[in-house]
Every structure is written in C-alpha cells, then in structure tokens.
Amino acid sequence: MSDTALPGPKGPAARNFFAALQLDTRLLGMIGAFIVLCLAFNVFTDGRFLTPRNIFTLTIQTVSVAIMATGMVFVIVTRHIDLSVGSVLGTVAAVMAVLQKEILPQYLELGHPTIWIISIIVGMVIGVAIGAFHGWLVGYQGIPAFIVTLGGLLVWRAMVWFITSGQTIGPLDETFVTLGGVGGxxxxxxxxxxxxxxxxxxxxxxxxxxxxxxxxxxxxxxxxxxxxxxxxxxxxxxxxxxxxxxxxxxxxxxxxxxxxxxxxxxxxxxxxxxxPFSVLILIVVAVVMTLVARRTRLGRYIFATGGNPDAAELSGINTRFLTVKVFAIMGGLCALAAVVASARLGFSTNDIGMLDELAVIAAAVIGGTALAGGIGTIYGAILGALIMQSMKSGMAMVGVDAPLQSMVVGIVLVLAVWIDIQYRKRRGD
Structure with a gap:
C-alpha cells in the first residue's frame, strides 16, 4: 500500500483532521455549498436573508417537501420513482379539509377537539392506501413505476377538484392549524x-x-x-x-x-x-426514517434490493412485497406532508402540492441519492430540500423572475447529478 493511501503525519493537517472525524466528504461539500449560498444571498439582499424572521419562514416552508423527500430516498434507492407525491398530498389535504368543514361537524359540534384528530387519521390511512396501491401495481403487476405514478399524478390531481368541487376549503380547525408553523x-x-x-x-x-x-x-x-x-x-x-x-x-x-x-x-x-411544531414533526420523521434505514431488517432489505435486485430476490427477499411497503411509506409521508402544508396555509386549495414532486425528487438527488439505486441518506435528502427552498426564497428576495428561477433550479439539479457521478467515479463506486 502506498504512503498516500492512508492520511498520516506527512499529509496536510486539514486532511488528517477530516479523516479523523470520519465525516462524509460529500456531506461536507453540501454543507459548504449551502453556507456559501446563504452568505451570497445575504449579501445580495442587504442582510435580509439571514435574519431570524426569514430563517424561521424558510424552515417552515421546507418541512413538507423535506418530509416527502425522506420517503423518496427509499423509493429511488429501490430503483423506482414516484411522480405522484404532490397530487397525493393535494388529495389527502382535500379529504381532511372536507372532513373538518363539512362532514364531521354534522355529527360533532364545530370545533370539537376530536375533529382534527379524526381527519388526520383518515388522511394518513388514505395516503398509505394510495401508496400501497401504487406499490402493488409496480411490484405485482409489473407496470413501471414511472407510468404508474405519472398516471397517479393526473388522477389524484383531478381527484382534488372532485372532492372540493373546485373550491378552496377553510378556514381549517384551529388546533389543526397549529401543526403548520407560525400558529404553533x-x-x-x-x-x-x-x-x-x-x-x-x-x-x-x-x-x-x-x-x-x-x-x-x-x-x-x-x-x-x-x-x-x-x-x-x-x-x-x-x-x-x-x-x-x-x-x-x-x-x-x-x-x-x-x-x-x-x-x-x-x-x-x-x-x-x-x-415550530412542524419542525418537530420533521425531526421525528428524520429520526424514525434514519433508524429504519440503518437499524431494521426493512432498511437492510431496501438497500440490498436497490444495490442488486436479482441477488436480493435470490437471497430470499420478497422484492414485490417490499415494493408495496416502500410505496406505502411514501404515501404515508405524503399524507403527513399534507397535514403540515394545509395547516401552514390554514386552507386547502386546488393547487396545494402542485409540482412538489419535482422539488421532492430534486431534494433527494441533490442530497446524494443515486438514481441508479442502492445509495441514499435521509439527512442528505433533508439538506437537499433546505438547499432547494433556500434557492427559491433567495432568488425571490433578490427579485429574480419565476421562469429564471425554474431555469436555475433545473441547472443546479443536473449539475448535482453530474457532481455525484464524478464523485462516485473517483471513489470507484
């Protein structure tokens, strides 16, 4: 083994320092890029970007996308994709809003303390059911996930309109609204x-x-x-x-x-x-999803299947049922994100969650999840969501037009994938 294979006393001090900490160099690069991004926007906005108020707002705006991004990690790791997450969020948000404003008040008095709880439970069940149905179509019927979830994007977005009759539903239950951010x-x-x-x-x-x-x-x-x-x-x-x-x-x-x-x-x-309570929800989701990924049999099966599906199936892993589980988790997280998103707005609108699927996929990919499968981290996806939202918020504060914002986000997404490919080539992955 050459002298340069392991960092030693002859190497640069910084290299020895980071080697001793045993930190992921890609994560350090992402954190460094995020810091530079924030400092640059702070300069261009005359110090307004890094104010407590803007950081607070930025944090609660990131939560719903970050929650779904943690589930997207599992989906992409198993070599699938889910284009329907924004539409599923919209459908669940519409169901919860209609329950709170039209259905449950017929049986319980308006403002009853159980209304928000029942609506969340029903919403979670619907989200998991939709996800499991997508997983069944992919895993057991052999339909590519791209097609299934592309169809889901169209179907569930239309379902929002049918559920609400094209109207904005609200204001939502006062206790429910506290889960969105400023209100709680x-x-x-x-x-x-x-x-x-x-x-x-x-x-x-x-x-x-x-x-x-x-x-x-x-x-x-x-x-x-x-x-x-x-x-x-x-x-x-x-x-x-x-x-x-x-x-x-x-x-x-x-x-x-x-x-x-x-x-x-x-x-x-x-x-x-x-x-905010919504940030606490995100922290709980991050901890649970990290434990699932690192400490459970399900997590090991997910990454093993993503690394080599054929070998995983030959080793006894039921990859079909695993696909159902992964998409069911994704659906449940979409429902939880619907709680946070609609609570933050205080209403359920027809366009809630619109194009969130792009932000969620971008967050997971920017966070280091390999589209080829088998590699991804929960904390990376959350950091990716924060970077995405910071870019949008910063460009809006600077006065960048919306079309140009979309161009920049698209360029950054492609650049992130290219950097990830080069990084893995250097590591020999």
Whole structure:
C-alpha cells in the first residue's frame, strides 16, 4: 500500500483532521455549498436573508417537501420513482379539509377537539392506501413505476377538484392549524429545553456507538475527534434554537394573546416564537426514517434490493412485497406532508402540492441519492430540500423572475447529478 493511501503525519493537517472525524466528504461539500449560498444571498439582499424572521419562514416552508423527500430516498434507492407525491398530498389535504368543514361537524359540534384528530387519521390511512396501491401495481403487476405514478399524478390531481368541487376549503380547525408553523410553536423556554435534550441525546448516542465499536474490536475515532464532533453538534443545535427564539412575536399579536387570556401585556415585553411544531414533526420523521434505514431488517432489505435486485430476490427477499411497503411509506409521508402544508396555509386549495414532486425528487438527488439505486441518506435528502427552498426564497428576495428561477433550479439539479457521478467515479463506486 502506498504512503498516500492512508492520511498520516506527512499529509496536510486539514486532511488528517477530516479523516479523523470520519465525516462524509460529500456531506461536507453540501454543507459548504449551502453556507456559501446563504452568505451570497445575504449579501445580495442587504442582510435580509439571514435574519431570524426569514430563517424561521424558510424552515417552515421546507418541512413538507423535506418530509416527502425522506420517503423518496427509499423509493429511488429501490430503483423506482414516484411522480405522484404532490397530487397525493393535494388529495389527502382535500379529504381532511372536507372532513373538518363539512362532514364531521354534522355529527360533532364545530370545533370539537376530536375533529382534527379524526381527519388526520383518515388522511394518513388514505395516503398509505394510495401508496400501497401504487406499490402493488409496480411490484405485482409489473407496470413501471414511472407510468404508474405519472398516471397517479393526473388522477389524484383531478381527484382534488372532485372532492372540493373546485373550491378552496377553510378556514381549517384551529388546533389543526397549529401543526403548520407560525400558529404553533414551543416558545422560547421549551425550545431551549428541547435543544438541551437534543444535545444530550446526540452525545449519549456518540458514547454508546463508541462503546459498541470498542466492545467488538472495531476501530474508533480519537477522543479529540469525538469531542470536536460533540462541540460542532452542540453549537449547531443550540445556534438553531437561538435563531428561532430570536424571531419575536409581533407586539400586536402578543397583545391580542394576552387579552384573550384576560391579562394585560407588560410594558416592553418581547417573546420569541421558538421551534415550530412542524419542525418537530420533521425531526421525528428524520429520526424514525434514519433508524429504519440503518437499524431494521426493512432498511437492510431496501438497500440490498436497490444495490442488486436479482441477488436480493435470490437471497430470499420478497422484492414485490417490499415494493408495496416502500410505496406505502411514501404515501404515508405524503399524507403527513399534507397535514403540515394545509395547516401552514390554514386552507386547502386546488393547487396545494402542485409540482412538489419535482422539488421532492430534486431534494433527494441533490442530497446524494443515486438514481441508479442502492445509495441514499435521509439527512442528505433533508439538506437537499433546505438547499432547494433556500434557492427559491433567495432568488425571490433578490427579485429574480419565476421562469429564471425554474431555469436555475433545473441547472443546479443536473449539475448535482453530474457532481455525484464524478464523485462516485473517483471513489470507484
């Protein structure tokens, strides 16, 4: 083995540093590109892009696409595609809206505390059922996923119109709306509590992982590298919480909140929004999907099938039923994204979720999911969704026309795939 095969004392210090941290260089490149993107937009917008208000808005706008992008990772990893996610979102949102405004009030009084719960449960069931049906057509009937989901895009988008009779349905249930972002947040104190608990959980997982590797005789990172990673993670989590807490509730709105509770707003009092409930939903989805991908038999089967479908089937994996499961998960995540998207708007419109399928696929691909299958990460897809939304938001703030925005997004998508191909060629994948 040559001296350059492993980083050693003779190599550059930076290379040794990152090698010791054992971080994915592609992920580091994405994070670096995202930072540069944000700094550039901040310069062109005279410092408005990186304000707490815009970061808060950017965060809640990213959630619905990011939720679906985590499911798209599984779909693409198994060498399929789903073009219907935006239409499925629209259908589920329409069903939930009609349940809340027209059907359930006939049996329960308007504003009943169970209305929003029932509507979400029904919406989730419908989303999973639609996804499973798509998976059955692909897995058991042999119809290419591109055709099935292209048909689904048209059918379910038309279904939105039939369900709502072409009308906007709303306003939605008040409790339901809190799941969308601005209407429901943890507040400053509980956001800090969540941040501290999150830091503690990350550090505990690092310690547990280190002990597990050591007990099995696997190599572990140097202690200084573990401490450095813990420090970076702590700064990132608490910094994010600090930014969201810095976005203050407008004085007029805060005054109305106090008056509604029969109190008087103290002079000079300011209160931050904190972490939105929708972001908490995304965090839970990210954790669960990561655990499924890395720690469960289902996750191993998904990546094994994507890597080599024939070998996976010969090894005893029921790839047909696996396809149904993957698309059912995708449908369930579309339903969850419908909850967040419609709650953020407070209404269900006929164009809700329109073209989201393109944003979702782009987020997964930009995040490192290989279209050839077998490779993809949940955190990469979420970062890809954040990059996509940052580009859209930044260009809108700069004043870039919508057609030019679409051109830029298309160029970035193709460029991301090209970079991914070159990166894998260099690694020999």
């Amino acid at each position: 947040t943890l507040g400053e104190f509980w956001s800090w509590v969540f941040g501290v608990l999150a830091v503690g959980a990350v550090i505990w997982l690092q310690i547990a992982s280190r002990r597990r590797k050591a007990s099995h005789g696997f190599p572990v990172k140097p202690m200084w590298a573990e401490v450095a990673l813990s420090g970076i993670t702590t700064v990132a989590i608490l910094g994010f919480v600090s930014i969201l807490n810095a976005y203050e509730i407008p004085a007029r709105k805060l005054k109305r909140i106090y008056e509604a509770n029969g109190a008087v707003l103290p002079e000079g009092l300011t209160v931050g929004y904190g972490i």
